[in-house]
Amino acid sequence: MNSNFKTKITPTVKLDKGLNEETVRSISRLKNEPSWMLEFRLKALALFNAKKMPAWGPDLSAINFDDLYYYIRSQDEQKKSWAEVPAEIKNTFERLGIPQAEREYLSGVEAQFESEVVYGSLKKELEEKGVIFSDTDSALQKYPEIFQKYFAKAVPPADNKFSALNSAVWSGGSFIYVPPNVRVAMPLQAYFRINERNMGQFERTLIIADCGSYINYVEGCTAPVYSATSLHAAVVEIFVEEGARVRYTTIQNWSGDVYNLVTKRSFVAKNGVMEWVDCNLGSKVTMKYPSIYLKGEGARGETLSLAYAKAGQNQDVGGKIFHLASDTSSRIVSKSVSAGSGVSTYRGLVKISSGVKDVKTNVICNALLLGKNSVANTYPFIEIASRDVSAGHEATVSKVDEEQLYYLMTRGLSKDQAQGLIVSGFIEPIAKELPMEYAVELNRLLEIDMKGSVG
Amino acid sequence: MLEIKNLFCSINNKEILKGVDFTINPGETHIIMGPNGSGKSTLASALSGKPGVILTSGSISIDGVDITKENPTKRANLGLFLAFQYPMEIPGVSLSNALRLAYNNKTYPTDQKLSPVKFRKYLKEKAEILGISDSFLERNLNEGASGGEKKKSEILQMLVLSPKYVILDEVDSGLDVDALKKVFGAIRDIGDVGDIGIVVITHYQRILKYITPDFVHIMVEGKIVKSGGSDLVQQIEEGGYQKIDVRE
Numbered sequence: 001m002n003s004n005f006k007t008k009i010t011p012t013v014k015l016d017k018g019l020n021e022e023t024v025r026s027i028s029r030l031k032n033e034p035s036w037m038l039e040f041r042l043k044a045l046a047l048f049n050a051k052k053m054p055a056w057g058p059d060l061s062a063i064n065f066d067d068l069y070y071y072i073r074s075q076d077e078q079k080k081s082w083a084e085v086p087a088e089i090k091n092t093f094e095r096l097g098i099p100q101a102e103r104e105y106l107s108g109v110e111a112q113f114e115s116e117v118v119y120g121s122l123k124k125e126l127e128e129k130g131v132i133f134s135d136t137d138s139a140l141q142k143y144p145e146i147f148q149k150y151f152a153k154a155v156p157p158a159d160n161k162f163s164a165l166n167s168a169v170w171s172g173g174s175f176i177y178v179p180p181n182v183r184v185a186m187p188l189q190a191y192f193r194i195n196e197r198n199m200g201q202f203e204r205t206l207i208i209a210d211c212g213s214y215i216n217y218v219e220g221c222t223a224p225v226y227s228a229t230s231l232h233a234a235v236v237e238i239f240v241e242e243g244a245r246v247r248y249t250t251i252q253n254w255s256g257d258v259y260n261l262v263t264k265r266s267f268v269a270k271n272g273v274m275e276w277v278d279c280n281l282g283s284k285v286t287m288k289y290p291s292i293y294l295k296g297e298g299a300r301g302e303t304l305s306l307a308y309a310k311a312g313q314n315q316d317v318g319g320k321i322f323h324l325a326s327d328t329s330s331r332i333v334s335k336s337v338s339a340g341s342g343v344s345t346y347r348g349l350v351k352i353s354s355g356v357k358d359v360k361t362n363v364i365c366n367a368l369l370l371g372k373n374s375v376a377n378t379y380p381f382i383e384i385a386s387r388d389v390s391a392g393h394e395a396t397v398s399k400v401d402e403e404q405l406y407y408l409m410t411r412g413l414s415k416d417q418a419q420g421l422i423v424s425g426f427i428e429p430i431a432k433e434l435p436m437e438y439a440v441e442l443n444r445l446l447e448i449d450m451k452g453s454v455g
Numbered sequence: 456m457l458e459i460k461n462l463f464c465s466i467n468n469k470e471i472l473k474g475v476d477f478t479i480n481p482g483e484t485h486i487i488m489g490p491n492g493s494g495k496s497t498l499a500s501a502l503s504g505k506p507g508v509i510l511t512s513g514s515i516s517i518d519g520v521d522i523t524k525e526n527p528t529k530r531a532n533l534g535l536f537l538a539f540q541y542p543m544e545i546p547g548v549s550l551s552n553a554l555r556l557a558y559n560n561k562t563y564p565t566d567q568k569l570s571p572v573k574f575r576k577y578l579k580e581k582a583e584i585l586g587i588s589d590s591f592l593e594r595n596l597n598e599g600a601s602g603g604e605k606k607k608s609e610i611l612q613m614l615v616l617s618p619k620y621v622i623l624d625e626v627d628s629g630l631d632v633d634a635l636k637k638v639f640g641a642i643r644d645i646g647d648v649g650d651i652g653i654v655v656i657t658h659y660q661r662i663l664k665y666i667t668p669d670f671v672h673i674m675v676e677g678k679i680v681k682s683g684g685s686d687l688v689q690q691i692e693e694g695g696y697q698k699i700d701v702r703e
Binding site for chain 2: 424
């Protein structure tokens with residue numbers, strides 16, 4: 001599917017460009033928020049203003065915070081059926097294949113257009129079991145107790161400049177609560193769409209998987225191409241309670257003018273399992289290092305990350321895992337493909353606290369270079385303050401093997417086909433973890449992008 | 456007709472082939488023998504269009520189409536198949552997927568395309584001939600396969616693509632007797648069925664137990680020094696390559 005198209009629609013609310021106290025107050029007023037949330041936002045704004053831009057990593061100097069829209073509302077209230085969604089927006093999601101996916105293989109869907117969730121649904125039997133799947137704004141109004149217990153507890157506003165920004169102007173995102181021992185068999189999907197140029201999207205996602213529950217959450221992101229900077233600065237917080245398991249899958253395909261600066265963090269209790277499956281194909285710059293805090297004994301964490309950087313793209317991604325309890329294990333598998341003059345970087349940290357025992361960790365990062373000018377960087381850090389640890393690390397950077405290309409060509413495959421197969425083989429360890437429909441789409445996106453990119 | 460005319464080629468500026476001439480007609484089986492380093496494998500590489508093997512003079516044509524300057528894809532699509540001495544491992548790529556793409560690219564004998572379901576059935580039929588299990592077809596292309604498995608996979612690929620001319624580069628190395636029988640049984644079968652030109656490159660005489668050539672060529676130092684029938688093999692067995700009288 002092609003995601004590069006613009007939807008013509010007149011917003012019902014569009015705050016002026018730029019960020020100041022009044023912007024924050026307006027957002028909070030429009031949402032009828034309790035006063036504690038307004039205070040939270042204002043404090044976060046002060047933190048954002050006080051914090052410097054990160055001095056490491058990709059160049060972010062082209063982001064002009066005064067030239068962004070911080071809040072756009074395209075319809076007055078969220079709808080429960082596609083029929084009620086304004087035709088222009090509905091068509092947008094039709095073209096992206098969302099309603100069809102919802103019918104065929106999802107437990108529930110949420111669609112965010114600019115700042116607000118415009119559509120949400122959840123299968124009835126899950127609702128009856130007590131599963132909550134709503135936009136985060138509604139959750140603040142409807143479930144204040146559970147909301148306040150978890151909100152901003154994994155990612156405090158002061159964590160970094162962009163988590164502070166998100167905390168000040170957050171809007172939309174998913175709120176999920178899965179009751180004890182409820183297993184949500186099919187994925188819940190959220191779809192994030194930026195439509196306006198110079199848009200800032202700041203959704204906030206909060207997932208709580210109660211004891212012994214299971215959920216697979218999938219998010220997809222796209223935007224049309226504008227050659228005008230847009231910013232996506234989300235915060236995602238996940239709480240995996242005892243014995244629960246959460247898999248969070250991202251397929252990010254922003255257009256090449258979006259700065260994608262996202263903070264994702266998960267706290268994992270005893271015997272819980274957290275899995276990040278993070279695929280980054282689009283955006284101008286992505287900085288994202290999903291982290292996992294293994295807080296309870298027997299907890300397990302896994303980050304599977306895939307980055308594809310073509311000309312003009314900088315994918316700075318990785319993962320962080322903190323072993324804070326004994327008998328915990330973790331694995332990071334990072335695969336990156338750089339084409340043209342694309343830059344991909346793996347930046348990772350595994351930290352094992354003192355006094356914890358029986359810890360296992362394994363980090364594998366493999367980079368594949370397709371073009372003569374493409375770049376792959378690897379910055380793996382493993383800090384071990386305990387003795388009872390088994391740690392493994394492997395890092396490779398390679399080019400497409402000429403002998404492999406030749407071999408496939410002697411079977412009668414074209415050079416492009418041969419390279420396509422070699423690249424899809426390279427990413428297969430990640431692709432096979434995706435739901436089948438997404439794996440197919442991923443391979444198709446790469447195929448389109450790589451045509452003729454053999455260096 | 457696969458026609459090789461006065462072929463010279465070099466690798467890293469070192470001349471390896473120094474004027475090779477021979478012609479394979481459909482239905483013929485040729486064996487090329489020669490000591491290590493005589494240029495046999497380079498000949499296979501040159502015919503298939505391997506990058507780095509530079510053709511400095513001469514020509515190669517398939518059924519009248521000059522392929523001297525064509526890439527390996529074009530050569531394969533015209534019906535040439537090379538079974539590798541050391542097949543490459545392609546991690547993460549399933550044998551059946553790669554082979555279906557290849558099958559649907561070829562333009563001989565027709566440009567018939569097979570859907571995944573139909574191709575699967577066709578592939579299974581061919582695999583059965585070689586005693587290859589279904590699970591092998593789902594595996595990745597040569598990834599982690601034993602030497603024998605890789606060779607069988609090459610022959611399976613050959614059967615599936617049903618080329619017009621095949622070059623088997625040291626196909627007998629790494630195979631036990633049972634596997635050899637199966638592989639050459641399959642080669643004989645396709646030789647009998649279609650008008651296929653077969654070139655077997657080897658330095659083992661034992662191959663004659665399994666296949667009867669129409670022609671035997673002896674290659675020494677980049678040239679075919681002698682051609683003849685299978686009786687040539689007898690001479691080598693008795694006296695080695697040095698004793699071959701090239702003046703005859």
